[in-house]
Amino acid sequence: MRYFKLTVAYDGKSYVGWQAQNNGLSVQVTLEQAWLKLTGEKRRITASGRTDSGVHAEAQVCSVRTESSLPSSVFLKGLNAYLPDDIVVIGAEEMPGDFHAIRDALGKTYRYQIQSGPIRNVLARDFWWYVPPHLDVAAMRSGAKFLVGKHDFAAFQTTGSDRLTTVRTVTELRLEYREEPPFQWVQIFISADGFLYNMVRCIAGTLAEVGKGKHPPEWCREVLQSCDRTRSGPTAPPHGLCLISVDYPKTSP
Amino acid sequence: MRYFKLTVAYDGKSYVGWQAQNNGLSVQVTLEQAWLKLTGEKRRITASGRTDSGVHAEAQVCSVRTESSLPSSVFLKGLNAYLPDDIVVIGAEEMPGDFHAIRDALGKTYRYQIQSGPIRNVLARDFWWYVPPHLDVAAMRSGAKFLVGKHDFAAFQTTGSDRLTTVRTVTELRLEYREEPPFQWVQIFISADGFLYNMVRCIAGTLAEVGKGKHPPEWCREVLQSCDRTRSGPTAPPHGLCLISVDYPKTSP
Numbered sequence: 001m002r003y004f005k006l007t008v009a010y011d012g013k014s015y016v017g018w019q020a021q022n023n024g025l026s027v028q029v030t031l032e033q034a035w036l037k038l039t040g041e042k043r044r045i046t047a048s049g050r051t052d053s054g055v056h057a058e059a060q061v062c063s064v065r066t067e068s069s070l071p072s073s074v075f076l077k078g079l080n081a082y083l084p085d086d087i088v089v090i091g092a093e094e095m096p097g098d099f100h101a102i103r104d105a106l107g108k109t110y111r112y113q114i115q116s117g118p119i120r121n122v123l124a125r126d127f128w129w130y131v132p133p134h135l136d137v138a139a140m141r142s143g144a145k146f147l148v149g150k151h152d153f154a155a156f157q158t159t160g161s162d163r164l165t166t167v168r169t170v171t172e173l174r175l176e177y178r179e180e181p182p183f184q185w186v187q188i189f190i191s192a193d194g195f196l197y198n199m200v201r202c203i204a205g206t207l208a209e210v211g212k213g214k215h216p217p218e219w220c221r222e223v224l225q226s227c228d229r230t231r232s233g234p235t236a237p238p239h240g241l242c243l244i245s246v247d248y249p250k251t252s253p
Numbered sequence: 254m255r256y257f258k259l260t261v262a263y264d265g266k267s268y269v270g271w272q273a274q275n276n277g278l279s280v281q282v283t284l285e286q287a288w289l290k291l292t293g294e295k296r297r298i299t300a301s302g303r304t305d306s307g308v309h310a311e312a313q314v315c316s317v318r319t320e321s322s323l324p325s326s327v328f329l330k331g332l333n334a335y336l337p338d339d340i341v342v343i344g345a346e347e348m349p350g351d352f353h354a355i356r357d358a359l360g361k362t363y364r365y366q367i368q369s370g371p372i373r374n375v376l377a378r379d380f381w382w383y384v385p386p387h388l389d390v391a392a393m394r395s396g397a398k399f400l401v402g403k404h405d406f407a408a409f410q411t412t413g414s415d416r417l418t419t420v421r422t423v424t425e426l427r428l429e430y431r432e433e434p435p436f437q438w439v440q441i442f443i444s445a446d447g448f449l450y451n452m453v454r455c456i457a458g459t460l461a462e463v464g465k466g467k468h469p470p471e472w473c474r475e476v477l478q479s480c481d482r483t484r485s486g487p488t489a490p491p492h493g494l495c496l497i498s499v500d501y502p503k504t505s506p
Contacts, residue, residue, distance in 0.1 A: 011375050056376060080372075088375045090435060119333075122264050122341045123309060123495075127376065182343060242376075 003099045004075065006031075006045070006062040007091035013126065013239065014086060017053040018060070027051075027087060031062070034082035038075070039068040048101045048108065048246040049195070054238030056127065059090065061246040063101040106247040107171065109191040112204040113240045116184040116211070128185070129204070129240035135186055135211030137177045142217035143210040144173045144188075146224060147203060154227035156203050157196035158235065166227070169193045173203075186211070189244070198235050206233035256352045257328065259284075259298070259315040260344035266379065266492065267339060270306040271313070280304075280340060284315070287335035291328070292321040301354045301361065301499040302448070307491030309380065312343065314499040316354040359500040360424065362444040365457040366493045369437040369464070381438070382457070382493035388439055388464030390430045395470035396463040397426045397441075399477060400456060407480035409456050410449035411488065419480070422446045426456075439464070442497070451488050459486035 008031065016024035031045050045064045051057055070078070075092035083089065115121050115128040116135040147156075147170055154166040172191040177184075188204055206223060209215050223232045261284065269277035284298050298317045304310055323331070328345035336342065368374050368381035369388040400409075400423055407419040425444040430437075441457055459476060462468050476485045 009375050011378075058376065085378060086375050088373055090372050119343050120341055122262050122339050123311065123380065125264075125338060126379065 002066050002068070003095040003097065004064050004066060005091070005093045005095050005099050005101070006064060006075075006079075006089055007093075008047075008057065008060045008062060009088050009090050010057050010060070011086040011126075012051060012054050012056045015053065017055065018047050018050045024053075027057075027060075030084065030087055031079075034079045035064065037082045038078040039066060039070060041066060041068060046101050048105045049243075051241075051243055052198070052238055055241045055243070056239075057243040059245050060243055061101050061105070061248070063095075063099050101246070104248050106249065107191055107193045108195065108246050109172075109189060109244045110195070110200045111242045111244050112188040112190070112200055112236060113242070114186040114188070114204065114208060114211075114236075116186060117182045119182040121183050124183075126239060127242070129208075129237050131208050131212070135184060135208070136213060137175060137184075137186060137211065139213070139217050140186070140207045140211040141175050143207055143220035144175060146217070146221040148173050151224055152227055153196055153199055153224070155223045155229055155232045156199050156206070157229065158198040158202070159229055163196060166196055168196065168199070175207075200241055201236045201238065202229075202232050204236035204240065208236065209233040255319050255321070256348040256350065257317050257319060258344070258346045258348050258352050258354070259317060259328075259332075259342055260346075261300075261310065261313045261315055262341050262343050263310050263313070264339040264379075265304060265307050265309045268306065270308065271300050271303045277306075280310075280313075283337065283340055284332075287332045288317065290335045291331040292319060292323060294319060294321060299354050301358045302496075304494075304496055305451070305491055308494045308496070309492075310496040312498050313496055314354050314358070314501070316348075316352050354499070357501050359502065360444055360446045361448065361499050362425075362442060362497045363448070363453045364495045364497050365441040365443070365453055365489060366495070367439040367441070367457065367461060367464075367489075369439065370435045372435040374436050377436075379492060380495070382461075382490050384461050384465070388437060388461070389466060390428060390437075390439060390464065392466070392470050393439070393460045393464040394428050396460055396473035397428060399470070399474040401426050404477055405480055406449055406452055406477070408476045408482055408485045409452050409459070410482065411451040411455070412482055416449060419449055421449065421452070428460075453494055454489045454491065455482075455485050457489035457493065461489065462486040 018027045020026045020029045045062050048061045072094040079089045113128045116131050118133045120130045150169040170192045174189045176187040271280045273279045273282045301314045325347040332342045366381045369384050371386045373383045403422040423445045427442045429440040
């Protein structure tokens with residue numbers, strides 16, 4: 001048996017999310033179909049984590065086992081030949097041991113993009129959430145500081161998920177900001193050892209409330225400590241969210 | 254009679270181009286419908302120049318005359334309330350005299366975007382032309398130099414256009430370049446006093462041939478001097494092209 005690590009980018013707009021579902025086409029099924037066409041094998045391709053409907057990825061990491069005898073070097077070009085315009089394999093690496101995309105992941109980084117300012121930017125609308133008319137980024141940064149570290153993030157998840165614990169460690173929560181009148185561009189980068197369901201979108205929605213001046217930065221701490229989802233801001237829409245990277249141990253397992 | 258200067262951004266993907274046509278929806282007609290809804294007036298809105306089907310604009314400039322008595326300040330928000338997601342008015346200014354978007358234009362700047370590298374970037378595909386596998390940007394820059402200045406650009410137009418002269422002055426032709434493996438990002442900025450039909454796309458297609466190493470940089474000079482469209486490179490696709498700005502005299506006419 002051979003083990004492969006695939007790094008995959010996708011525009012999530014047209015998909016029901018990563019995971020196979022009955023209500024539409026998923027990234028997973030599309031990738032598994034390309035795998036079948038290339039290798040003749042019907043294989044389960046496992047991603048580091050699900051992404052929701054409409055969420056994008058610059059570098060989702062997946063694992064797949066194969067008995068194919070194709071040379072390692074053909075997988076990247078071969079899979080891409082069978083993939084549609086909005087999914088591409090950017091890395092296909094044969095792993096020395098039993099690589100598993102979920103089990104071996106140390107952490108992930110997501111990016112949430114918000115465009116603000118008095119005018120919506122029509123060329124950015126597929127990947128940026130538009131929040132008029134102006135965001136106080138300094139206040140957002142102050143609020144974000146309360147969320148860094150090991151905390152119970154129960155207030156920042158969509159209820160109904162079946163995680164055993166809602167404690168996660170946010171290792172970095174950084175806001176990049178660019179002003180190009182009449183547009184404001186805010187990128188939220190968040191790294192953690194794991195994420196609850198809709199956690200990044202809940203945090204983005206909460207920081208947007210602070211940016212709009214509806215709540216002071218300290219409100220983020222109150223919401224966090226409450227462990228109460230009804231206290232936090234709205235869940236930001238999926239199109240602003242993108243999975244940026246997944247971390248694995250330097251020496252592959 | 255009052256005169257307005259409108260600055261408009263649009264994603265050209267879903268339109269047959271700026272100009273009203275029989276074969277689909279144009280940006281012009283969509284904007285004129287918003288004007289009608291806001292003011293009650295059926296007016297012709299004139300752009301600085303047509304953009305083709307699928308071509309975008311960050312700041313197209315238009316002129317329109319009106320007898321509306323609405324205060325100047327309401328036009329921007331009012332028009333945007335009636336426009337779809339992919340068109341937005343970013344400026345609406347009442348002009349002191351008879352402003353005309355075509356007659357008064359001194360020049361324009363377009364940007365053509367090319368993504369290269371061994372892997373296509375799926376998140377950039379709506380606004381970047383993908384040209385695999387690698388572009389020699391130094392060679393493209395050398396080739397571009399031959400096109401700066403006052404020349405007969407007959408070799409860089411789609412034949413059939415009815416311009417009186419094919420002489421234009423390119424005041425700037427600049428390539429910006431960023432390498433983010435496995436992606437290469439090339440932006441061609443071109444400013445001129447006027448453009449022939451498909452001129453930027455012909456130039457982009459020609460420079461791409463140089464970047465791919467199919468021709469040396471000096472080939473750009475040969476093509477230019479030939480005044481023969483069959484000598485130049487292919488017309489690059491519309492989705493990489495965007496009208497960036499239109500210049501007018503500092504003191505408004």
